[in-house]
Amino acid sequence: MKILVCVTSVPDTTTKIAFTDNNTKLNKAGVTFITGPYDDYALARAVELKEKTGASVTVLNVGEADTEPVIRKCLAIGADDAIRVNAEPTDAYFVAEQIAAIAKENSYDLILMGRESIDYNGGQVHGIVAEMLGIPSISPVMLLDIEGDTAQITREIEGGKESLEAKLPLVLGCQEPIAEWKIPNMRGIMTARTKPLKVVEPTGTDKLTTVDSYELPAPRGAVKMIPAEEAEKLIQLLHNEAKVI
Amino acid sequence: MSVLIFAELDEGKIKKSSQEAIFYGAKVAEMTGTSATAIIVGPADDAELASAGRFGATRVLHATDAKLTEPNGMAYATVVAAAVQQEGSKVIVLAKSSLADAMTARLAGKLKAGLAANVIELPNLSNGFVVKTSIYTGKAFAYNELKADTKILAIKKNTITPEEKDGTASVDPFTPALNEADFAISVKSTEKSSGDILLPEADLVVSAGRGLKGPENWEIVEDLANALHAATACSKPVSDLDWRPHSEHVGQTGIKISPNLYIACGISGAIQHLAGVNSSKVIVVINKDADAPFFKSADYGIVGDVFDVLPRLTKAVRAL
Numbered sequence: 216m217k218i219l220v221c222v223t224s225v226p227d228t229t230t231k232i233a234f235t236d237n238n239t240k241l242n243k244a245g246v247t248f249i250t251g252p253y254d255d256y257a258l259a260r261a262v263e264l265k266e267k268t269g270a271s272v273t274v275l276n277v278g279e280a281d282t283e284p285v286i287r288k289c290l291a292i293g294a295d296d297a298i299r300v301n302a303e304p305t306d307a308y309f310v311a312e313q314i315a316a317i318a319k320e321n322s323y324d325l326i327l328m329g330r331e332s333i334d335y336n337g338g339q340v341h342g343i344v345a346e347m348l349g350i351p352s353i354s355p356v357m358l359l360d361i362e363g364d365t366a367q368i369t370r371e372i373e374g375g376k377e378s379l380e381a382k383l384p385l386v387l388g389c390q391e392p393i394a395e396w397k398i399p400n401m402r403g404i405m406t407a408r409t410k411p412l413k414v415v416e417p418t419g420t421d422k423l424t425t426v427d428s429y430e431l432p433a434p435r436g437a438v439k440m441i442p443a444e445e446a447e448k449l450i451q452l453l454h455n456e457a458k459v460i
Numbered sequence: 461m462s463v464l465i466f467a468e469l470d471e472g473k474i475k476k477s478s479q480e481a482i483f484y485g486a487k488v489a490e491m492t493g494t495s496a497t498a499i500i501v502g503p504a505d506d507a508e509l510a511s512a513g514r515f516g517a518t519r520v521l522h523a524t525d526a527k528l529t530e531p532n533g534m535a536y537a538t539v540v541a542a543a544v545q546q547e548g549s550k551v552i553v554l555a556k557s558s559l560a561d562a563m564t565a566r567l568a569g570k571l572k573a574g575l576a577a578n579v580i581e582l583p584n585l586s587n588g589f590v591v592k593t594s595i596y597t598g599k600a601f602a603y604n605e606l607k608a609d610t611k612i613l614a615i616k617k618n619t620i621t622p623e624e625k626d627g628t629a630s631v632d633p634f635t636p637a638l639n640e641a642d643f644a645i646s647v648k649s650t651e652k653s654s655g656d657i658l659l660p661e662a663d664l665v666v667s668a669g670r671g672l673k674g675p676e677n678w679e680i681v682e683d684l685a686n687a688l689h690a691a692t693a694c695s696k697p698v699s700d701l702d703w704r705p706h707s708e709h710v711g712q713t714g715i716k717i718s719p720n721l722y723i724a725c726g727i728s729g730a731i732q733h734l735a736g737v738n739s740s741k742v743i744v745v746i747n748k749d750a751d752a753p754f755f756k757s758a759d760y761g762i763v764g765d766v767f768d769v770l771p772r773l774t775k776a777v778r779a780l
Contacts, residue, residue: 232599337577342565375652381645423574423608430601443764450776459721
């Protein structure tokens with residue numbers, strides 16, 4: 216079985232977001248970049264499937280050269296090789312086109328990625344890739360088991376979950392608790408240095424969307440504190456002042 | 461050329477978030493000098509379908525093939541793509557949801573559409589087609605220019621407040637050719653809490669964290685939620701500990717919500733939790749620790765014991 220895991224390189228979840236260049240660029244100063252948390256779940260499950268069934272795991276990132284530390288970490292966690300498409304990943308259709316092009320060349324049985332990236336939160340790339348490949352897509356996937364050419368899947372739906380069965384190949388958007396995040400060990404880190412990382416140039420169309428500028432939310436006003444012994448006053452305030460109940 | 465709105469049903473009724481989408485789509489139609497048509501898939505009665513007119517749709521296309529009774533993102537995308545083609549629509553509007561997410565991506569792939577997710581305002585058409593979206597899990601916004609000929613706008617809850625008016629939409633049956641490959645996934649079982657208010661749809665949310673000390677104490681949270689007709693939610697540790705189902709987990713790696721009111725009980729307010737809820741209009745924090753960081757991001761705060769405060773709030777709500 217051949218598994219492709221697509222990962223994003225994103226600001227750490229604790230990052231305080233700021234912009235530079237007249238609000239046209241993310242201020243990367245002091246920002247730690249990590250593997251997208253959802254992508255990390257996808258990778259962890261792929262490595263478990265590799266350990267169980269002897270699958271091969273390729274990591275794919277659409278990103279510029281500064282994403283390579285994240286790719287190396289994925290290799291250290293257990294992926295066999297990696298591909299980086301040398302382009303800024305800013306438009307869902309464009310990113311999907313890159314992934315689909317690699318997938319067409321190598322025909323994977325399973326294409327896994329996070330349910331969404333935590334920078335743009337679109338949650339669309341997996342579905343577009345699957346559409347381009349003409350195969351089913353499922354997201355967000357909470358449990359995944361493979362037997363032969365059949366996948367048993369639990370997907371979250373609004374207010375619950377459902378159990379699904381589908382034949383490979385599939386594209387899946389993953390989330391917890393599909394697997395526990397893995398931390399690379401020393402041996403993994405050493406071997407990751409020499410695992411193949413191929414860099415390819417992007418193909419396809421111009422981007423269908425571009426970001427003109429960014430903005431930070433206006434700060435909330437000062438918090439109005441209500442003494443605990445007068446807690447009932449809160450309900451009056453929500454009713455008469457905030458008018459939300 | 462009409463603006464096409466994909467309106468979603470829940471148990472035969474147009475979802476509240478989809479009513480917002482219809483109203484939003486009608487506004488875009490007004491701005492672009494065209495009309496708004498809704499495409500609705502699945503069983504619903506004529507009165508319900510025609511009610512799309514109250515939110516500004518002039519027509520409804522209703523697809524009722526028996527194979528479409530169960531939500532199916534891939535099959536729904538095929539239907540909506542056929543409607544786009546029939547109507548010659550250049551702008552497609554829908555409300556973000558788990559079904560809509562699955563549908564939207566396939567549709568964008570089919571139409572080679574410029575796609576904006578988590579749209580939070582009407583578009584600005586003064587220079588191109590620019591929409592404001594929520595990014596970095598609510599920590600920032602982006603102004604996106606949609607350059608493709610066909611545009612898809614997936615709007616976030618509470619983007620717009622629909623003004624209802626008198627009016628009914630005309631309803632036309634819609635029977636496009638279906639694609640067998642869209643039915644390749646078989647649903648073996650579904651677990652869904654029925655009767656409850658769906659968290660992503662809820663206007664009011666009562667949420668609790670580890671401060672509740674154990675799942676057996678959730679009654680006081682549910683009582684307040686019931687009194688308010690609110691949905692219940694929880695923090696990540698609570699869902700990790702299996703005190704509550706994952707479908708209630710709000711935050712960076714859970715559900716992102718933007719209700720009118722979010723009441724956080726016994727949640728300290730880690731930045732990852734805030735990311736999922738900071739688009740809420742009004743935030744109330746109740747925590748016994750006066751130094752809990754969440755108070756800095758709240759509109760109203762009570763430093764107090766949730767076991768004392770929550771039942772008193774419930775009583776006060778019932779007395780309103």
